Amino acid sequence: MIDSPPRDFGFGPDEEMLRDLARKFLDESLPVEKLRVLVAEDHDSVYERHELPRWDEAMWKKIVELGWSGLAVPEEAGGVGFKRVGIVGLVEEAGRHALPSPLVATLNATYVLDETEGASDWLARVAQGTTASLAMTNAEGSWEPSEGGVSAREEGGDLVLDGTAYFVQDAFKAEVLVVAAHCGGDRALCVVPTSSAGITLVPDRIHDLTRDQATIRFEGVRVAKENVVSRDAVGALERAWPSVLVTVAADLVGCAEWQLQTTVQYAKDRKQFDRPIGFFQAVKHPLVNAMLDIDRARSLVYNAACTIDYGDRDEALKAARMAKSAASDAGAFISDRSVQLHGGIGFTWECDVHIFFKRSMHNQALYGDGIYQRSKLAETMIGEI
Amino acid sequence: MSSPNLTAEQIAFQERARAWLEANPAPETDLELPLSPLELATREQVEYYRDWQRRCYEAGLVGADISESYGGHGHSGCQSIANREMSRAGAPFLLNTVGLSMMIPAVLAHGTEEQKRRFVPKALSGEEIWCQGFSEPGAGSDMANQQTMAVRRDDEWVVNGHKVWTSFAQFAKHMILIARTSREHKYDGLSFFLCPVEGHPGVTIKPLVKMTGELGFNEVFFEDCVIDDSLRLDDVGKGWTVAMTVLTHERGAAEGAGGGISSVHPIERLIALARSSMRNGRRASDDPVTRDAIVQQAIAHEGLRQNARRARVPALNDHPMRLRMQQGVLATELEQSCARLGVDIAGARSTLYKHDAAAPENGYWPLAYMNSYGFTISGGSNEIQRNILGERILGMPKSK
Numbered sequence: 001m002i003d004s005p006p007r008d009f010g011f012g013p014d015e016e017m018l019r020d021l022a023r024k025f026l027d028e029s030l031p032v033e034k035l036r037v038l039v040a041e042d043h044d045s046v047y048e049r050h051e052l053p054r055w056d057e058a059m060w061k062k063i064v065e066l067g068w069s070g071l072a073v074p075e076e077a078g079g080v081g082f083k084r085v086g087i088v089g090l091v092e093e094a095g096r097h098a099l100p101s102p103l104v105a106t107l108n109a110t111y112v113l114d115e116t117e118g119a120s121d122w123l124a125r126v127a128q129g130t131t132a133s134l135a136m137t138n139a140e141g142s143w144e145p146s147e148g149g150v151s152a153r154e155e156g157g158d159l160v161l162d163g164t165a166y167f168v169q170d171a172f173k174a175e176v177l178v179v180a181a182h183c184g185g186d187r188a189l190c191v192v193p194t195s196s197a198g199i200t201l202v203p204d205r206i207h208d209l210t211r212d213q214a215t216i217r218f219e220g221v222r223v224a225k226e227n228v229v230s231r232d233a234v235g236a237l238e239r240a241w242p243s244v245l246v247t248v249a250a251d252l253v254g255c256a257e258w259q260l261q262t263t264v265q266y267a268k269d270r271k272q273f274d275r276p277i278g279f280f281q282a283v284k285h286p287l288v289n290a291m292l293d294i295d296r297a298r299s300l301v302y303n304a305a306c307t308i309d310y311g312d313r314d315e316a317l318k319a320a321r322m323a324k325s326a327a328s329d330a331g332a333f334i335s336d337r338s339v340q341l342h343g344g345i346g347f348t349w350e351c352d353v354h355i356f357f358k359r360s361m362h363n364q365a366l367y368g369d370g371i372y373q374r375s376k377l378a379e380t381m382i383g384e385i
Numbered sequence: 386m387s388s389p390n391l392t393a394e395q396i397a398f399q400e401r402a403r404a405w406l407e408a409n410p411a412p413e414t415d416l417e418l419p420l421s422p423l424e425l426a427t428r429e430q431v432e433y434y435r436d437w438q439r440r441c442y443e444a445g446l447v448g449a450d451i452s453e454s455y456g457g458h459g460h461s462g463c464q465s466i467a468n469r470e471m472s473r474a475g476a477p478f479l480l481n482t483v484g485l486s487m488m489i490p491a492v493l494a495h496g497t498e499e500q501k502r503r504f505v506p507k508a509l510s511g512e513e514i515w516c517q518g519f520s521e522p523g524a525g526s527d528m529a530n531q532q533t534m535a536v537r538r539d540d541e542w543v544v545n546g547h548k549v550w551t552s553f554a555q556f557a558k559h560m561i562l563i564a565r566t567s568r569e570h571k572y573d574g575l576s577f578f579l580c581p582v583e584g585h586p587g588v589t590i591k592p593l594v595k596m597t598g599e600l601g602f603n604e605v606f607f608e609d610c611v612i613d614d615s616l617r618l619d620d621v622g623k624g625w626t627v628a629m630t631v632l633t634h635e636r637g638a639a640e641g642a643g644g645g646i647s648s649v650h651p652i653e654r655l656i657a658l659a660r661s662s663m664r665n666g667r668r669a670s671d672d673p674v675t676r677d678a679i680v681q682q683a684i685a686h687e688g689l690r691q692n693a694r695r696a697r698v699p700a701l702n703d704h705p706m707r708l709r710m711q712q713g714v715l716a717t718e719l720e721q722s723c724a725r726l727g728v729d730i731a732g733a734r735s736t737l738y739k740h741d742a743a744a745p746e747n748g749y750w751p752l753a754y755m756n757s758y759g760f761t762i763s764g765g766s767n768e769i770q771r772n773i774l775g776e777r778i779l780g781m782p783k784s785k
Contacts, residue, residue, distance in 0.1 A: 007694060007697065016700040276782050281768070284776075285775065288775045292711055295711060296685070297688075299691035300684070302695060374684070375676070375677065381680060382670050382676055382680075385676075
């Protein structure tokens with residue numbers, strides 16, 4: 001039986017407490033000055049030496065101790081089974097601080113594992129701090145659960161994986177991959193440690209400084225039977241998809257709010273023609289428009305999370321696509337204005353706005369931008385063409 | 386899951402309202418009816434809608450939450466249900482929208498016992514229609530820049546000035562009037578009056594024709610018009626405070642206190658239009674660009690609903706007024722962009738005026754589009770609203 005969704009999205013004292021703790025923790029451990037030093041101080045490491053984007057592993061250990069990475073693991077598997085509406089509150093804060101971490105990748109992999117029957121051991125490990133990422137996308141970057149670049153064949157009761165998974169998020173931070181592989185007429189879902197024999201991680205060169213991304217080659221990778229957690233990967237991905245979309249949307253909204261507040265502060269401080277530039281309506285009104293867009297996206301994110309917690313699956317997917325569309329577009333707009341309204345300095349490496357601009361741009365594309373989501377929504381709202 | 390958590394009183398009320406509306410459809414008429422109350426043009430139309438409001442009032446659908454001492458029905462939390470049911474049933478709009486959504490809240494909040502008993506019941510029944518005198522040629526978005534003067538003479542006030550954009554004035558008995566009683570203070574120099582207009586000496590009403598060709602607006606001239614001091618609402622100098630009460634309630638009215646202007650969900654309406662319109666040799670509903678545009682509207686529409694929901698969750702609002710102050714801008718611009726999209730989808734048929742037999746939905750889309758500017762301009766234009774949002778919510782320097 002489905003209860004009617006609560007008017008307050010189910011965002012109660014527990015959710016508020018976690019969000020406030022997260023905000024305080026991130027304000028203290030990752031102020032923007034520290035973020036800048038971490039990811040952007042050594043320009044050559046990224047563009048000359050092609051090193052992996054940096055992240056703070058000591059901080060991540062504390063985050064694991066705080067239990068964030070296992071929040072989506074259900075109680076039966078030894079986790080907290082936190083509601084989506086609480087998780088999006090947390091992820092918003094991660095986005096607001098542009099936190100480089102495997103948090104979102106692990107949450108998204110967890111949602112998928114939680115939609116299978118056979119993954120309780122792996123879910124328990126995630127609850128203990130194991131990090132994970134989804135490997136499901138083909139070379140074209142398709143976000144369709146039925147399309148992918150890895151195949152599986154049966155061999156002596158095990159599966160053997162060959163092929164390539166593309167656009168794997170924070171793969172170098174993940175201990176295990178959740179791989180969707182073509183297997184006969186089905187798709188099998190396998191959990192594979194990144195250290196397994198036959199796996200090669202090739203880093204993608206990406207714009208975003210706050211994550212890594214990889215192309216992953218599978219060459220005869222053996223997967224024991226107990227690590228084949230589902231023979232219906234498409235179903236698991238489809239059922240988890242609203243959660244995946246709303247989590248990325250929440251990151252976008254948090255990121256956008258930082259961009260808005262930072263640009264507003266600049267508009268108050270920066271003087272031209274003897275006035276703070278925020279006096280001019282050509283500056284003021286676009287920032288108000290950005291606020292309207294961000295607030296719409298934020299409301300749609302909480303609605304989608306609440307619909308996942310309480311509603312039926314079709315409604316949840318629709319609500320999550322709306323949230324991702326609104327969040328991607330709000331992110332694109334404030335990103336555009338954050339650079340333009342910072343003027344010359346906004347175009348430079350020394351100004352922090354590029355860090356958030358690029359995290360946002362990455363998230364806008366991830367799992368489908370606004371146009372993509374609306375095209376899918378039109379199929380259900382208006383009908384197939 | 387239309388309405389969770391209703392009280393027993395509300396559930397009973399909802400059932401009664403639904404049953405009554407089903408048993409009492411709006412009377413058939415040969416009149417050409419306007420698409421909204423703002424375009425009322427003839428006495429015959431007014432009498433048709435006055436009769437409908439009286440029936441609704443007697444059925445308990447108007448004044449549901451107002452005390453019986455002032456002619457109401459004494460419920461609590463039922464008026465929004467009545468509005469929803471009237472809208473759902475596709476009932477005609479309620480005629481006395483200024484009386485219901487502006488005058489009554491102001492008088493109940495600021496009026497004397499005598500004023501409440503004198504004015505509220507007849508506004509509820511529709512016997513006395515009200516109009517609103519806030520806008521002036523020099524006081525549009527800057528509403529406090531009122532130039533109409535009210536000068537005290539013993540127990541009376543003598544009013545001289547000029548109001549514009551006054552809907553319903555040609556049919557109204559009274560006007561809620563804001564006028565300047567002191568030139569020394571901009572805001573504290575304003576006072577609020579319940580001013581007689583119909584046949585009142587010193588009051589002249591001239592109709593204005595809107596860009597759509599429709600009537601409905603008026604100019605009102607005051608020349609030594611005398612108002613008794615007993616018709617002043619709240620203290621001298623408190624006019625701005627009362628006006629703020631009125632405008633707060635007007636935003637609520639936009640959500641449907643007037644009863645159903647359109648009974649169909651606007652997005653469903655757009656989709657239906659797209660299905661019945663051809664574009665480049667196929668149905669507009671199969672055109673990807675049109676589909677994207679419709680879904681954008683749907684997302685904006687859902688966003689507005691979810692904003693209203695989130696506004697009531699303090700933990701999800703960093704600033705208590707941030708969402709509330711956006712609602713007017715968002716709602717009026719959504720209405721405008723929806724209507725504009727309807728014009729686009731209707732294509733060649735969007736050229737047709739209402740009552741042309743081939744006009745889709747009786748010419749609704751182009752008229753709704755043009756009339757939508759009334760809402761993005763009135764009550765402080767949306768440009769001014771953006772200044773206020775930028776200054777009060779984001780803390781940017783004032784643009785003046």
